[in-house]
Amino acid sequence: MQHESQSVDLRRDTTTRPDRQMKDAAFEAALGDSVYGEDPDHNALEQRAAEVLGKQAAIFLPSGTMGNLIALLVHTGRAAEVILEQNAHIRTSETGNAAAVGGLMLRGVPGPNGVPAAEDLAAAIRADDIHYPRSSLICLETSHYRYGGIVASLQAMSAIRELADQHALPVHLDGARIWNAAVALEVEPALIAGYVDSVMASLSKGLGAPVGSVLAGSERFIAEARRYRKMLGGGMRQTGWLCAAALQALRPDNLERVRQDHRNARALAEGIAALPGIEVDLVRVQTNFVLATVTRAGMDAAQLVRGLAERGVLATAAGPSTVRFVTCSEVNRDGIDTAIGQLRAILEH
């Protein structure tokens, strides 16, 4: 909920601040040592996350990056190969942790809509040969960060599940924004998670919790994940402060925030589509991201982003001519109208 004097920040959805209910819940948290399973809100959050994601168990973690890394470590072994879409967040934006920490190889395959075709994944699965690393895991991502929040269809996920089963491979989902995917597909998050063995979901993005992600899977998988959380230094102590807030973030009515973010992104995209010198593919605006292409001669994305910043609207140059706008509950409809107005002022000038 921005104030007039503040800028309209459309750079990220990690800027969401906790609402009153989250703050009150954090204040009231009983607290205990969660490494020993003694923090009641921590335990309740893990149980609730498992329910919402339709898995036997879940674990609370400081970040999505740690959640994905732990999933990779539990599912594989050193020198194993993980197959995933080539622009997946795990491959592009998690500091090479799979290689540095896990001794893993990440094999990227193309997937123009964020999801590789099952045939392409099948072709990337290695034969059992002493020369090759072992194909050990398939990773998916929905909604997909690099492709502007596009959502994997359930048909595509089902085809990949089938392929994985044929090869006895587990599937992990980077579901940092599974909430957005669920809202876009109008299904429960658990339905999406039903196609995979493990899922990481962020609580600190559109849902508005201040900190944290969860990783969910079978009891056995999560028991092993607890060892890795400790190994990686993610065994925080009195996490009740964070988990009480995160429990509020998992209130069913809280998904309304995400729905509103999607409506705002759509309004922004439609506003941009009507402007000269910039284009947007409305079909690809499925969640809270808008990727726009600057087409005006002599102007690139960085210039447009600078111009917007001077006018109090923050966005990201995601490529030479690509500008990324991300909506979240910190920006209301007035903010969206302001952004469109400032874009118009620059581009119609």
Ligand SMILES: Cc1ncc(COP(=O)(O)O)c(C=O)c1O
């Ligand atoms: C798709 C995706 N996966 C994983 C992450 C990592 O989450 P965190 O920033 O909590 O480490 C992000 C963060 O933006 C993301 O967009």
